[in-house]
Amino acid sequence: MTSENRILSLPLHIVCLNPPDSSADSRSIPFGLQDKSQTLHAGHRRSDGALQFQCSIQVKRSNSGEVDFAGPYVHGTPHKRFLYLSLRSPDPQSEPWIRRLKISLSGINWHDIQATSEASCILEASVDGAKSGTVALLGGGWTVKCSS
Secondary structure, eight states: OOTTTOOEEEEEEEEEESOOOOEETTEEOOEEEEOTTOOEEOOEEOTTSOEEEEEEEEEEEOTTSOEEEESTTOEEETTEEEEEEEEEOSOTTSOSEEEEEEEEOTTOOHHHHHHTTSTTEEEEEEEETTOOEEOOOEEEEEEEEEOO
């Protein structure tokens, strides 16, 4: 396997500004990063009120030279991969999802992936939690963040 075809781990942070209220009456409404088994993974509350979610996904270069994403958090078809931030209904008798934010991975390129190969670098994107469906990435999309 050449270095072009090896599978790499890509650390991601998704910052959800204006996260949905996760309480209804006295019941808690789960909100989190949804994996393929429909488990929600909680985020960490930041001092500005946003929720930050962290995960790692697998990436490799496809035979056509495009970036291919995989892993337990990655949903969609090979040409339209995305992540979900989901708000689950507390009522087991109703539809499972109150709403979901679909976060596209299409803006991530091979240059971004190589830039995160530094031990302290991640890719980060911000979204508005007041939205639903496919959401636009805020502030220029996916950006490389390195801690000093």
